[in-house]
Amino acid sequence: MDILIPVSIISGLGLAFGLGLSYASKVFEVKVDERISKVREMLPGANCGACGYSGCDGLAEAIVNEGVHASKCPVGGIEVVNAISDYMGVDEGSIDVKVARVLCQGTCSNVEQKYDYDGMESCHSANALAGGMNACSYGCLGLGSCKRVCPFDAIVMEEGVARILEDKCTGCGNCVAECPKSIIHLIPVMSGFTVVCSSHDKGAVARKNCKVACISCQKCVRVCPSQAIAMNDNLAVIDPTKCTNCGECEKACPQKCITNSMHRRLD
Amino acid sequence: MKELFAILIGAMFVENFVLSKFLGICPFLGVSKKTSTAVGMSGAVVFVLVLSQAVTWLINEYLLKPYSLEYLQTIAFILTIATLVQFVETVLKKLMPALYKALGVYLPLITTNCAVLGSALIFVERDYTFVESVVFGFAAGLGFTLALILFSGVRERLETADIPESFKGMPITLIAASLVSVAFIGFAGLVLP
Incomplete structure (x- = not known):
């Protein structure tokens, strides 16, 4: 019979607590839609x-x-x-799916270095030191600040330049906000051709600093059949709303700084 | 009054729950990433600790001791703590939704915080009176807060440090935790527990 006391005490406690909790949940009920x-x-x-x-x-x-x-x-x-x-029960509306693209190809072999950076692994900190170690002051610093804020693991660092895996990118824009150089842009996924350079330097300076910089030769502007390319402060910019993905600009570019991201998506 | 003060200082520094007794390591490592969440979590732990000390003392004194059922302490205490945490969660959700959101999953996790059960079992072992055990719980909570806030500061510094690849993440955190713990040995002998 001794077993009855502990059993009844513990089950009594449990019962009392249970009742108390259910009462509390009624008293403190929060209505959620x-x-x-x-x-x-x-x-x-x-x-x-x-x-x-x-x-x-x-x-x-x-x-x-x-x-x-x-x-x-x-x-x-x-x-x-x-x-x-x-x-x-509302109209679906239309959305344009966007992906982030890094507008820079300044890999270690393409761009000169001003100095050896040996500080914190952060683009912001490198940027604070005379605008970073790259000779081109517009390009990717390659220290992966964007990679660390990407919630989808869609960014890889390749030869000192961030590359976005477009099949993983969801266009959330975290990297766009993070990049101290502001060279990551959200671009409609249907627009295949992009000028992957952000340098606003004059042609000769840009060419000296980086082998694949836009040198504002304007060949792409002339060759584009739909007038989708304009020069903006020494840099060619493709207007995705006018671009028809014909690919003429890629063939014309002597610096190979217009790329077709559609190919990249496939491989 | 003197004894209460000794208990307070003793539980906070000399036998700090996290850094000397190694109780409640899970939230210590889990929530110490940012100082703001560390403060919120510590607040909830202090609240639950004080409340659970009071309730478990009463249960131990008036239900378990008269029938010499001390062997049921662990299960009865766990039951009480789980209920209290659940109750705190319900009340917070209604009265302080902002704090409830900020604490998130860590609130229900207090149930399994062994510092709470640990302090309940310690007051039994030491035959504390009601007031003493409540003060002990409060001091244990303050000690937990101190450890958590100290360590979250350390971890915020670690975030920007250049750490060797193989030590990144948990390894360096554990090493840092052990160093902070070694520092607390300095308090030993300040007050006899």
């Missing part, structure tokens, strides 16, 4: 903050309560937007 949790489940759940809200929970709340459109989320792609729009 069930649509919020439904929308939250549909979102990618990466909590990258690309939408401008504090993670996916924040966006889900904004979609339900403030009527924000689901295309705010650049990560989920068209499927997620369609699913949420269907659920909320």
